[in-house]
Amino acid sequence: MSTTYKTKSGDTFDSIAFNELGAVKYTEELMKANPDYISTVIFSSGVALTLPDIEEEDTTASSTPPWA
Numbered sequence: 044m045s046t047t048y049k050t051k052s053g054d055t056f057d058s059i060a061f062n063e064l065g066a067v068k069y070t071e072e073l074m075k076a077n078p079d080y081i082s083t084v085i086f087s088s089g090v091a092l093t094l095p096d097i098e099e100e101d102t103t104a105s106s107t108p109p110w111a
Contacts (some may be wrong), residue, residue, distance in 0.1 A: 046094045051080040064097050072097065
């Protein structure tokens with residue numbers, strides 16, 4: 044279920060992705076979820092953006108050594 048985020052003055056897509064979704068790598072998904080603002084570089088305060096649902100990655104395989 045998608046949630047809504049209200050921007051603060053100076054927010055950017057990559058800063059929102061990092062702070063709200065956990066990583067800058069989700070910037071593209073955030074932009075796709077908000078096509079009306081695709082050309083916005085720096086947001087003013089109070090813009091309602093949709094935060095996309097991000098599936099959590101399974102990190103157990105990469106953090107466990109092969110001999111464990």
